[in-house]
Amino acid sequence: MSFEPRILGILCNWCSYAGADLAGTSRIHYPPNIRVIRVMCSARVDPTFVVKALVSGADGVLICGCHPGDCHYSEGNYKTMRRIPLLKKVLTDLGVEDDRVRLEWISASEGQRFADIVKDMTERIRALGPSRISAELDVDPREK
Amino acid sequence: MAIRVNPKIIDDLEGYGAEDVQLCYHCGNCSAVCPHADEFNVFPRRPMRYLQMGLERKLETSLEPWLCYYCGQCSDQCPRGAEPGETMMSLRRWLISRYDITGIARLFFKSTKVELAAVIIVALLTGIFFLGFGFWQGDINAYDGSNAFLPSSFIHNFDLALGFLVALFIGLSAFRFWWFSMGGKSAVPIPWWLYIKKIYLLPWHFFTQKRFADCEKETTRRIYLPWLAHLGLMLGYVTMLFIVMVFVKQLQAGPEINWSVHVFGYLASLGLLIGAVYMLRGRLKKNRTQYQRSHGSDWIFLVLLFIIALTGVTQHILHRSGLLLAANIVYIVHLMVVVPWLLRMPFTKWAHMFLRPLGMYFSAVRNEALARQKSGIETTVPARKVA
């Protein structure tokens, strides 16, 4: 049985979550490996969320916000734009592969793009294999 | 090479009957519904476009107006009321004027009064001439024989001369037609043997007008009446003309009836009368799309033909009843109408009698040449720049 990655998606309410909804209304299919939670703005994404996810069994985390310039709260995504790359640097030093944490800008009209990104990310993480963090911490909920 | 548009052409065409062509906004419904439009001949929309833009050269060299029988379905479908059917009719009138080198056609189409005046003048001249001739060499009470008022041999020669004159002018127009559309100015090189291969189409279209019958695709009746009426009318007067040209002696001999000739005459007259009445009635009542608009030239042709048929039949009856004086008078009247009617042929709508079958024949030839070119059999010509 091939490995099925588990990906957490954190989507901002105004753009990316709406975009994902649009993929739904357009019936554009993508792999079911992603599970989404909603925040009002991608700026709310605390780095600890990402770590919590990786420690709780996620093989990857996808953070989505509005395109720069289009943030519903004017500047929120600029903060995300600084935070997440910084976080990834730290994580890489800790041995987490770069592809596991991904930041994307998705507008409310980009349903197809959301689906494409999810497909792409699922395949990349499938190729990487299960996250070593959950393996080493022995917290894979699937094994419960 | 860019073609200059000419916004004045559309004003010119108004005189020929195209009053609403500027309303066309090129939805293409007309070409879609036309039973005879195909990939090479996109009509009526393409000629309407050329007309709107005043592309004179393109119009002059166009075959498409001749592929149309004015079934009127395009005008029925037009959402804007741009009258594509009538526009095609107007273009035919315009083309006839262009092919005609004398300029008489243009005059006639532009002004019905001028045409009427010409007809009347020629009629009067004819009347005076024949009256004079008759009185000078014959007896008004004699219909045939040695001192006939209008001897058949003279009439025969007169008819032939008239026919020759008419043939000359229509032949000239036909040649110019060919030259414009297929000859020197054509963009497609036509191999000569294609003309021979397709030559059977000429008599086919001339005598059956089958394409006209094919116009009615959605018919509820089994026979498309306008086609039948048109065919009856045309075969009627063609037969009559032939008989009169060749067998006028047998016609005038009598009072016994030469059945082998006369039976054709009767059939022809019947066809003529029925066809003429049908069309006149149609135009008066405007009961079909193609009869909604009537140009002066449409009326003159039908009315004159009707009078000819009537006088011809009357004269025949009078002759066979022995009322020879009356018969001769009616004969004069008959001739007074026939002569202008025949003479105007190359300069009026009636020229379509030859030009339309020619157009269809040319189109078949050109279509095949284009098809061959498209599939690469012929050598290439400079391609027209397409958007």
Added chain:
Amino acid sequence: MESRECKIGVYICNCGTNIAKVVDCEAVREYISELPQVAIARTYKYMCSNPGQELIIQDIKEQGLDRVVVAACSPRMHERTFRAALQTAGLNPYMFEMANIREQCSWVHDDPQAATEKAKALTQAAVLRVAYHEALEQMMVDMCPNTLVIGAGIAGLTAALELADAGQKVYLLDKQDHLGGNLARVDLTAPYLDSARDLLTERITRVKTSDNIELLLNSRLQELKGYVGNFSATLVSVDSDDPEENKAQKIEVGNVIVCTGYKEFPAERVTHFGYGKLPNVITSFDFEKMLRAGRIECKDGEIPNYVAIIHCVGSRSPEYHGYCSRVCCMTALKYVHEIKSAIPSCYVSDLYIDMHAFGKGHEDFYRRTSEVKTMFLMFGKGDHPIIRSAGPKDDCQMLIEVNEQLSGEVIEIPADLVILMVGMEAREDATETARLVNISQDKDGWFIESHPKLDPVATTTDGIYIAGTCVAPKDIPDTVAQARAAAGRILAKIAKGKIAVDAIYAEINEDACSGCRICNELCPYSAIEFDDEKKRSHVLSVMCKACGACVAACPSGAIKGRHFTDQQMFAQIEGVLR
């Protein structure tokens, strides 16, 4: 994660077959009902329907539920519906969470087993999250009934009058020294050929004589502080550069309507039309000047025999602006009529890509233009008609070469005068305006409305409304409609008297705050104040929009994002990765 004592009701919607076709709702229900704290788990055909909501209300009353989870469509769809149902049952509306098992599950996955597993996870996440929800209350604040209208074009004049006629005070602001905006530059309007002056004069007179409207010409907005119902605006005059001389005026308003309008596309950018080089190539506004002066003529004073009008200059083109400027097609036809009535012998050609005759009376207007024998010529999108000077033998000044689409020919059109239908674009000061009132611009510079279909005059910033062409190109009827709509919305709010401020905002725990002030600069709404005495930061909850930027940034973890707390997020993350 410590567990809490609560009674959660979970409702799994079938949504007809939308969800039930792929997700095994009964299996989800069974799984969820086993979870601790779940008092009851049900499935139902249509949860958003009246009986569906009744189900929830009844269970709350009978079973004593204190929290509710609905697994159904997107919360963007029905969160409001179910929150209202909770409120009806006497429960705080924020004790509710939705799991999106339709748009983000049954509609996008075809493997029923995987989809069902995912639905279970999403619902469990919602259950774990809702256990940490707190009852939140909305605040009511007073509302100032004054309104600031920025821009005194047709939109601003209309909005101001609408408010003033209802007895409310309006401050009408404009940078220019006269009223009327772009409409004052126009002669007649399409399709009925009314005079623009007639449309404006009546309004301008009434504005000038109204007691309720304070007119501030030659002025601009320098600063806008506050929040909906309680704005404080600083206005300065545009005349003087000297800050000392600038008469600054502070006004108190409850709402703002932005009607700053558009500017025309600069035709010189389209070099193949030769605007600025060929003397008789003019723009639509240049032509309007000619029309208002009463004489259509070429540069040398001669009457033109041929006029050509070109559509879509600067619009519908990847090189300039991709959008359609909406008004130019009908305006072009209006020009045809004006030219033909002034110079009947003139030949007019109209070069268009498409004829946008979308509105009332437009198709008839188009037809009438055909009747006067306009030569309509179509060129392709992205294609370039090229204008050049004609030769000495030609009977015209210029020739336009076009790849004409309806005939398939490359043609040349004579023209003595060429009118370029320049499109609309966002004003250069639009960015500054947007920044001042805290609204966003889209990629073309137009202001973004709250919802493109359902909320076209409001913005995501409460209290700031937008109307007219500053939102997107539109014609006069739509502009007036939007101006009146914005005014109407404000009047409705004024009638209510008080404003409800959203219960979701950020809160600083002063004991935990270290006074580092990192959050102060982060807030886009300047909603965080620093108390110099206490040396602590403090959130002005009425101004906070709950973006959460400060919550994530606080190094002390002192800021709590209400309804999006770390606890709630963690619970949800755990649940979703089961």
